Amino acid sequence: MHVQNARRWAPRGTRPWIAVAAAVVIAAVVRLLLHPLIGPVMPSATFGVAAALIEYYFGLAPAATVMVLGLGIADYLFVPPYAQIDVFDRRDLILVISYPLITLIIITLIERLRRAQFRAELIASVAQSRYEMLLRHDNERAIARRAVDETHRLLRHLAQHNKAFILIQALERNGAVAINGASAPGIAGVRLALPSEIAPGPRYADVHPEDIQRFWNGLWPGSHRVRIASSNGPSKLVDCICERFTTHAGDFLVLRIGD
Template sequence: MEVQNARRWAPRGTRAWLAAAAALAIASGVRLLLHPFIGPFLPGSAFCIAASLVEYFFGLAPALTVMLLGLCIADYLFVPPYADITVFDRADLALLISYPLVTLLVIVLIERLRRSQFRAELIASVAQSRYEMLLRHDNERLLARRAVDETHRLLRHLSHHHKTFIFIQALERNALQPADDLKPQSALPRLPNEIAPGPRFADADPDDIARLSKGLWPGSHRVRMKSGDGAAKLTECVCERFTTHAGDFLVLRIGA
């Protein structure tokens, strides 16, 4: 897969060039400290290492700069005759051929590896974002399907037990509002849950209705209902919860 931004993996700005200057200074200092012990042996090794590290962390341009400046410093300070640019012999030629060749090879390999790594990270990031989008889409589809199923279940419940309903309570205010009347939640006052009376609402004791409207939950409840002779007696009732696309509803009916 071709990724055009793969070559832009390296950080930009003055930080990279400051790091390159620091690496060049450190390499020069280390080589100066080692010079009394190793003499003209491997004059460009410290600069090759410095250029490789700069390439790994800061990219191609700073690394090439370190390599070229390191070549000049190594030839001037660590190739005999020292501090003399008027003489060009076999030692200078060997440094001029071997040092850039080895350093360029290492830099190019590191650059390719870093681009491949950055390309893989970009592809993984894109794949992760697409995977999350698919998950969100699947979740939304499942929620919509569940809401439709709950709506169908509520309708079947209403048609089957329509004569035994006491009331239906909406757990969300916007569940009972028309779509044109919807406003932002911050603009709506906090009102109690809405209640829609059923066929047996008038037979229930008003105190029980007030109590249940404030603390209704799914399960069994006892409600005082008027009988045929006008006397109130405790009746087993059942409350069920339905989650639809219009909101959550609690349905209280006389239990079978």
């Protein structure tokens, strides 16, 4: 995979150049402190280390700047004759050839490694984003599949218990009564579209008015004792079951006479 942004891994702005100035000063101070001990040996060593560190954290251009500045400072202060620019001998030639060559090889290798690392991080970030998108899509499909299954179960339930069906009530997701004039498909002559929150079933008219009012005030899943008119005379208590169905069209409570 070709990633063009891989070469833009280094930070931008003024911070890299402040780090360049600090690295050059620190490298010069350390070399000055070591000069009484090692003399003219390895005059550019500290500047090479500084260039490598700057390359790792800030990129190729700041590292090359440290290398060039370090070359001038090392040749002027740490190659005999010291503090003279009018003399150019074999020692100066060795420094001018060896120091840039070695430093360029090191910072070039570090640059390639940093680009490869940044490229791998970009690819991993893209892969993570795509994986999260796939997970969300899978969750959405699972929720939709569950809603469809619940809808089919609701329709089968209404068809199976049509004669024992009392009412159906639509709820919001938080459980409060929601619809006003909602509509739903009819099952076996059961009318589900009414200008109210409760749609009646075949046995709705047989329920005692006080129980109807109780259902309007609040209905919940579970067992209920309902007074239903009988053909022999007064109403009698009947065990009823209220079940909740979660579908893509919303949540529904279905109240029916128990088996």
